[in-house]
């Protein structure tokens with residue numbers, strides 16, 4: 001019996017997100033997603049030794065005549081650069097000087113974003129198949145078509161909307177994912193409950209232990225439901241003109257924390273993206289309550305769930321409220337008259353609020 005789950009993304013771009021154990025070995029699935037006579041596997045130095053051979057063998061079983069090359073970057077966000085992007089294009093140029101190729105992104109969000117952007121630009125766009133291997137990439141970055149690299153001036157400043165041809169999330173790969181990375185992904189899972197569905201928060205509360213233990217069925221369910229929420233939003237608003245912005249719940253605060261810590265070469269004491277978003281969601285919930293939009297009890301519930309997942313919920317020591325506020329004002333979403341935030345009315349119902357005065361934000365950053 002197959003335990004695979006499929007979530008369909010509709011609208012302008014249509015593709016399937018397949019979720020389940022051992023999917024990297026499923027040649028029928030990969031063959032279905034593959035076009036052209038060439039494939040470039042893009043991966044990183046942690047993931048490639050674990051899974052690249054298997055993907056290559058599956059591709060060969062699917063298409064014996066396929067030419068396969070690989071491009072492997074060192075792991076880490078600091079590698080999501082224009083220089084690596086150029087190297088990926090060089091790898092494509094060596095593989096084939098035509099559009100007759102598919103890029104296979106095997107890895108976490110860094111690999112997915114970089115490979116997706118290379119696919120978007122190579123000869124004005126070829127297919128990318130996303131094979132996410134982190135929980136964060138499975139529930140967030142591999143879905144929705146945002147691709148990018150970073151500049152010294154900030155994250156994701158150069159990129160394109162380029163939806164994948166397919167997303168194949170093999171949940172078995174999560175067994176080798178470091179626990180801290182798994183927990184970071186759970187922060188984005190919690191986000192979907194926080195903004196779209198209080199009942200999903202209840203489900204997460206009931207399945208927290210199973211999820212932390214890496215239980216396949218619980219993880220598949222959490223991933224499938226997260227992808228359903230995201231698929232629905234990006235189907236209706238692929239270019240983030242409206243409701244897609246709700247997915248940024250916790251991210252205005254979270255990005256400020258990440259920026260203030262410094263992205264490049266951040267030590268293990270620095271929060272990763274999911275951890276920063278966990279803190280950011282609690283701050284957003286507290287701001288909602290302080291502005292009279294939401295009950296304080298919901299903030300406590302959110303905080304308790306994140307803590308259960310081993311995630312931080314307070315601003316790391318050493319980060320100054322004024323400096324964080326200044327970061328948020330620099331953020332591209334800032335407006336002249338106050339900041340814009342995704343807040344909530346209650347658990348499971350988010351809304352966008354503009355013109356939030358600086359002093360109210362500072363109060364929350366200061367823990368008042």
Ligand code: ADP
Pocket residue numbers: 044045046047050075076077107108109110111133134136137141173174175176177178181184
């Ligand atoms: P994210 O998906 O969280 O945006 P990354 O792409 O940086 O971030 O991946 C996080 C880290 O986990 C990287 O060091 C990456 O090499 C490693 N990694 C990704 N997937 C796996 C896996 N399935 N097993 C082991 N390590 C992995």
Ligand code: ZN
Pocket residue numbers: 140188251273277
């Ligand atoms: Zn995020």
